[in-house]
Amino acid sequence: MKKPSTRAALSFSGALALVVTLAGTAGAAEAQDAREGERYVSLGDSMASGPLIPDITGPVACGRSTHNYAHELARTLGAADHRDVTCSGASSKHMTEPQKLSVAGVPAGEAPPQFDALSKDTTLVTLTIGGNDAGLVGVAQDCFQLDPNGKKCQDEFTEGGVDTVARRVDEFAPKLGAVLDGIRERAPQARVLVTGYGDYVKPGGCWPSVPVLPSDADWLQGNVNRLNRVVSEQAAAHGATYVDVFTPSKGHDACAAPKEKWVEGFVPTDLAAPLHPNRRGEENYARIIHEQLKAPLTARTGGE
Numbered sequence: 355m356k357k358p359s360t361r362a363a364l365s366f367s368g369a370l371a372l373v374v375t376l377a378g379t380a381g382a383a384e385a386q387d388a389r390e391g392e393r394y395v396s397l398g399d400s401m402a403s404g405p406l407i408p409d410i411t412g413p414v415a416c417g418r419s420t421h422n423y424a425h426e427l428a429r430t431l432g433a434a435d436h437r438d439v440t441c442s443g444a445s446s447k448h449m450t451e452p453q454k455l456s457v458a459g460v461p462a463g464e465a466p467p468q469f470d471a472l473s474k475d476t477t478l479v480t481l482t483i484g485g486n487d488a489g490l491v492g493v494a495q496d497c498f499q500l501d502p503n504g505k506k507c508q509d510e511f512t513e514g515g516v517d518t519v520a521r522r523v524d525e526f527a528p529k530l531g532a533v534l535d536g537i538r539e540r541a542p543q544a545r546v547l548v549t550g551y552g553d554y555v556k557p558g559g560c561w562p563s564v565p566v567l568p569s570d571a572d573w574l575q576g577n578v579n580r581l582n583r584v585v586s587e588q589a590a591a592h593g594a595t596y597v598d599v600f601t602p603s604k605g606h607d608a609c610a611a612p613k614e615k616w617v618e619g620f621v622p623t624d625l626a627a628p629l630h631p632n633r634r635g636e637e638n639y640a641r642i643i644h645e646q647l648k649a650p651l652t653a654r655t656g657g658e
Contacts, residue, residue, distance in 0.1 A: 392433040395471045395541070396424030397449065398482035400442035400491075401551060404636050405627040415455035415462040416441035421633050423549075424480060426640035431647075433478070437471040442627075444468065445486040446529040449536060469540055476541035480643060481594075482549045483533065484581050487526040490574075493519055494554075494629055497570045498620060502561065508573040523581045527588055534592035546594040547643060550582035552603035552635065554617050560609035564619040597646050599639050606635070 396402060402424060405417025411425075412418040418440055419425070428436035444453055449469050455462040472479070485491060497507035511518045530548075537546055555564055559571025566574065582600055589596035608619035608629075616635030618626045626632035631639065 392428075392431050392478045393435045393473075393476050394424075394428055394431065394433045394437070394478040394480075395476050395544075396422075396428075396436070396438045396440055396480045397468045397471070397537075398440045398480070398549075399444045399484075399486055400440075400627065400630055401485060402480070402482040402549075403440035403442050403444075404633070405442045405630060406622075407626050407633045407636065412438070413441070413455055413462065413465060415443075415457050416465060417627065418442075419633075419636070421636060423631075423636045423639040423643065426637050427480070427643055430640065430644050431478075439465070439468045439471045440482075441465050441468070443486060444483065446483055446526070446533050449483070449533050469536060472537065472540040472544075474540075474542065476544045478647075479537055479541060479544045479546045480549065481533070481537070481546065482551075484523075484526050484530060484585060485551060487529060488519060488522045488577070488581055490519070490551075490578065490581070491629055493577075494566070494574055495620075497566045497574060499567050499570070500562065500565055502567070504567065506567055506573075507570050517577075519577050520580055523577055523584055526581070527584045530585065530588040531592055534588060534594050538593065545647070547597050547646060548585055548589045548594050549597040549599055549639065549643065550585050551578050552599045552617055552631065552639075553605075553607045554578060554629070556605075556607050556609045564608050595646060597643050599642055602638070602642055603635070606638075 400417055402422060403417050404419030404422030407419035407421050409420045410418065411420050418438060422440065424438045424440060441453055448467065450467050452467060453465040455465055493511065496510065499507065534546065555566065555571045555575050557572060558568045559566050561567060579600065586596040603616050606614055606616040608615055608617050612623040616638055617631050618624060618628055620628050622628055624632040
């Protein structure tokens with residue numbers, strides 16, 4: 355049999371490469387179209403809204419930033435539509451009930467139920483909720499202690515040997531389950547991603563930089579981690595995807611150097627609310643969520 359000429363072989367190789375390139379380009383275009391077609395709704399509390407991070411959008415009392423994780427994610431995705439209804443102070447009940455707003459104690463109207471933003475056309479939902487149900491920020495504020503020999507604040511939240519904060523965290527579980535079922539009912543086609551909460555203070559704390567006693571620092575973060583477990587379990591039980599932001603945020607807590615921290619302490623070193631994520635944190639949360647979105651569908655949904 356006559357061997358094909360070198361020129362013919364090269365021509366065939368070139369044609370094959372062209373076909374592969376065109377196929378790859380078409381596939382990339384289809385992926386781009388799908389990505390840009392997202393109809394995205396972001397729900398949640400102040401960890402998601404980004405209070406005091408420039409620039410403000412929506413009701414001032416909600417502390418909603420154009421650089422919160424939802425806006426950063428929407429830009430990365432090139433979403434066709436993005437409805438951000440995250441709001442500082444929101445708890446699970448504000449998914450279905452209006453939220454009364456105030457600025458410095460002065461009434462500032464109401465935010466409608468966050469579920470009002472959902473529709474049958476919604477294709478993507480992110481949710482961060484639970485911190486206010488458990489009252490974690492208020493508890494952390496009560497733990498402010500300038501006296502290294504002062505009383506442990508966790509003692510104030512113990513009744514009959516029961517950790518009342520941990521009890522509130524556990525009581526949040528069925529509330530979150532109901533929220534996730536409500537999202538599925540209103541947006542049946544949507545991918546639902548539920549974030550946990552980050553690493554706020556390193557083991558043992560860093561008193562007086564973050565003025566919380568070492569044992570209280572561990573107790574506070576322990577209850578944040580307890581809340582993360584509740585969120586993870588409920589996400590798995592209700593067909594949503596849990597997004598772990600705690601693990602990648604280790605070393606970026608409020609004790610870290612200003613350019614390394616993702617969350618602020620009692621006295622912020624960046625434009626952000628005390629005890630909340632800064633812009634660097636929100637950007638990284640968006641990156642982490644985006645990486646989860648790129649994972650195979652079975653990994654996102656636990657195989658369901």
